[in-house]
Amino acid sequence: MKTVTKSILLLTMGAAISIPSFAQQKGEPFEGMDQTWQNGNDRRDSSVFHIPYFTPSLMVDVNYTHSFNKPNDNTVVGSTALARNNEVELSALHFGGDFEFKGARARIMTQFGTRSQVVPRNDLSPYRGQYSLANVYRNLSEAYVGYHFNKWNGINIDAGMFMSYVGLNSYYQPENWEYQASFTSDNTPWFFNGVRLQIFPSKYLKIEGWLINGWQSYGKFNSMPGFGGNITWVPKSNVKLLTNDYYGTDAANIPQRKRFHSDNSLLVRYYNKPESNGISRMAFSLTGDIGFEKGGGVNGFSNGDSSKGPAQYFASAMFYNRIWFAKNKIAWTVGGGVMTNPGRYLVLYPTGQASPLPNPNNPTQTEGAFPFSANPGDPFKGWDFSTNFDFMPNQSITFRVEYVHRHSSVPYFAGPGGVTSQTGYTTSALDPNWRPDLVKSEDRIIAAILFRL
Template sequence: MKKQLLTIAALATIALNVRAQNNVSALEVIKKDTVMQKDTVVKKEPFAFGDFTWLNGNDRRHKALLDTKYFTGRFLLDFNYTASNNNPIDHTVVGSTALARDHEFEISTIAFGGDFHYDNIRASVLTQFGTRATVVPRNDFSVTRGQFDLATAYRYLSEANAGYHFDVLNGINVDAGIFMSYIGLFSYYNAENWAYQPSFTSDNTPWFFNGLRIQIFVSDKLKIEPWLINGWQSYGMFNSQPGIGGQILWRPVEWAQVLTNTYYGADTQDKPGRKRFHSDNSIEVRYYKNKNSFINSMAFSVTGDIGFEKGDGVNGFHADPVKGPAQYFASGMIYNRMVMAKGHLGWTIGGGVINNPGRYLVLYPTGDANPIPAINTGATGSHPFSANPGDQFHGYDYSTSIDWMPNDYLTFRLEVVHRHASVPYFAGHGGVTSPDGYNTTPVPSNFTPDLVPSETRFIGALLVRF
């Protein structure tokens, strides 16, 4: 026993000598471990502190099904049937980016792709097929400048970008390519929205940008995102000046979001001196939550947009005898959402107003009422919808929607929406194409597109997102 004690004492003495030779004491080891713990700062994932699937314009899935270490897949299907009380004979929907065909089954969107992630490298690719591959590019008139048919080159891509993630603050992403715009709050993908037909504020503002963006996550609750882009929902550039802008997104608590977007650019053909400014601002609040009652949550969103064009013949908010008529955009919308039956039922009611003198953001009617030269033929409609400086346009809309959501990935939606304009704008029974509604029928000189000031539309939709 004595020998064993002596052996243990000897080993302890040797260990202390080794520590002494390396100038490392037990206390220093403890201090070093403490410093390492202090230096190891666990950065919080941006906006991961709460469940934000309740937001209008946000992904409502709690988990991505198609997820792997290096790739998270995405698949979307947007199928609808819509019917107007005007019953246009050419089955054409006027004044909407969400819809194209009337009294028909329609695949608005089918998209597949996903997000790549390896170390700090990131990329997103999402295709775009269906009527939106035609409806949305036709509203971008920058493609008529020059050659190589940008509308065809890009139309089958809704998102295509790549970049790098820097481990600074709570993360900084630098991306280049085509990416979604959330000016107007509503998402481009209807599976993320409270309503199917967006109000004027969303439908007349950009769905995409082409250029560069930097996402700066100052904290896990605040994002600042500057943009350098070709222009206002444009594949190309109208003049020599790129558009600039940005977004500030703040989610201080799980039940509230504050969002603001700003844009400045020159987006009128052959008018480089005409500058456009736009400010988009939204607040969303979930004011009730109870998982144990039939009504699970209630929330509202309020959006207000203000903007103008000034120079080269127009003068912003005030008409001037020399500088030109007023040309501005003022709009707002408000929606209320109720979710019930353990998240399986949803009811939304809302609407908005618009005032756009000069009509520079109003979606132009198609067919014989189209004022813009067609990309392939260069022809305009023989009775074009006017969009001259000073031309007035006032409108309002309201809608109600009922959703059945068996799970996070599928939505059945029924919606009724009424829209009204101060001028004849929506397709009437005679349509906007030809006397019999077919674009192969010659348009006689006495044909006039049948535009009416209002419509009531019934929409049924199947929305899938994996």
């Protein structure tokens, strides 16, 4: 990372980018360490903007994905990265930036495109109370204010909506090694709404605490908030270790049901010759998650006591290896992951929430009519594999082609009959015998252009 003598560090998904400031810092977190290679991190080494008090940011994500299942409604299910098959899709348009003046700070990033519909659809907290929280926040990916204390290597206190680090992958696709996230990332939260405290005791270490509304939820499901935190240790430029841990109550109107989740990642760059025209860099990322829900009719990892309900837990892992070529302008990534989630409490619903009620976040003709069950103990296992090639002529643009295979133990992905109607259109009168066509596997090819400035 290029260092700037007078700068404040932007820290979102763990990335560190120097941006201009008039306040002299005593130290900078991860100062002098190259993190541009890391999965889930900003791959830029600096911002092109040099504007006092404000650093703009613009990201555009356009993709085309071909599903070999060829659903008749062109709808992708079970993904937060994709929404439409066999169409050019503006997945995400983000613009905003970072403000800083004498320690006061704020970050605002808008979001438009299909992700502004897909991700809020997975938050059911707007069912509680009035006002459509999904629509209020739909076009914001990040919006928080805070203060930077010039102590040790920095202390930040922020309040608002900020990114989650759970599952390693970044919400912003230009920061990820793969496009379609593995189950570990896609089924864990992308954002939190609440307060965070970041402490950097040294340039190698970040300790962060959260007091939030809940697990990727705009509002709260019960009276107790969610608690959690992150510890990130970067002992040197080629190694990164982190853990994220969460505790909360996220089952609507079941305050007795408590959730715990632990997410842990190791990233290692094991080869680095950035000026080589051959292989210029090699690295891997390994992530393992484990968690459970207990109380209110479910019993964590145990099936032994029927009076307490069936087991309800989450266990997953994912591994990716990436090789860069031609002075880091070309890269090849291969990897995948596995997941088991009895009770399906973190599985993305492919045909609406497990409720007979219509979902106000995503009204369609069939929403809620054919719910994907998520009853205590309902089994779900999945695994995935992907490989891609990236061409990156500069630090602001990536051209990516990716192949993905995903498989589940129960019918889950959209089959040829789609999930909308027998014709694929919401305007068609439903055949009373029609049901969403869910299948156990899917294969797809994704082509994407990712831009960041």
